[in-house]
Amino acid sequence: MQPIDLSKTYSILKLHQGKSGSLIPILQEVQAQYGYLPEEVMQCIADKLKIPASKVYGVVTFYAQFRISPQGKNLLKVCCGTACHVQGGGQILESIKDALDLHSADTTTDGKFTLQEVACLGCCGLAPVVTLNEEVHAKITNKKVKEIINHAK
Numbered sequence: 102m103q104p105i106d107l108s109k110t111y112s113i114l115k116l117h118q119g120k121s122g123s124l125i126p127i128l129q130e131v132q133a134q135y136g137y138l139p140e141e142v143m144q145c146i147a148d149k150l151k152i153p154a155s156k157v158y159g160v161v162t163f164y165a166q167f168r169i170s171p172q173g174k175n176l177l178k179v180c181c182g183t184a185c186h187v188q189g190g191g192q193i194l195e196s197i198k199d200a201l202d203l204h205s206a207d208t209t210t211d212g213k214f215t216l217q218e219v220a221c222l223g224c225c226g227l228a229p230v231v232t233l234n235e236e237v238h239a240k241i242t243n244k245k246v247k248e249i250i251n252h253a254k
């Protein structure tokens with residue numbers, strides 16, 4: 102595994118120097134650079150802000166927007182909102198977990214897929230809904246799930 106290049110983190114920290122309440126914006130910007138928040142990066146942020154690493158880790162693990170491991174090449178989001186749930190969203194979720202063997206992790210071992218369960222995606226009339234890399238797939242069935250997975254690059 103290659104060492105993490107911290108120069109991007111230092112640049113972001115410099116932009117926020119002297120500003121209070123900047124931990125979350127810093128974490129958002131750093132994650133946008135790396136795709137997730139590596140441990141070395143969280144430690145670097147803690148050191149530079151002179152706060153305990155446990156505080157940084159606590160914030161990162163509290164908010165669903167932050168990731169502590171790399172995201173897969175394809176991001177599959179399954180809507181677990183009420184409308185989708187009523188239309189069989191739970192079964193679709195299980196079907197995807199089975200197909201990708203994702204019962205104890207959110208990313209496949211080959212790094213091809215990351216699965217996220219999300220609240221309403223804002224298109225309830227199309228329930229149940231799944232997105233693949235922000236492309237909306239409406240009225241999903243188990244058959245469509247397999248097609249989506251097989252056609253993903």
Ligand code: FES
Nearest residue numbers: 180182185221222
């Ligand atoms: S509940 Fe699924 S899109 Fe709204």
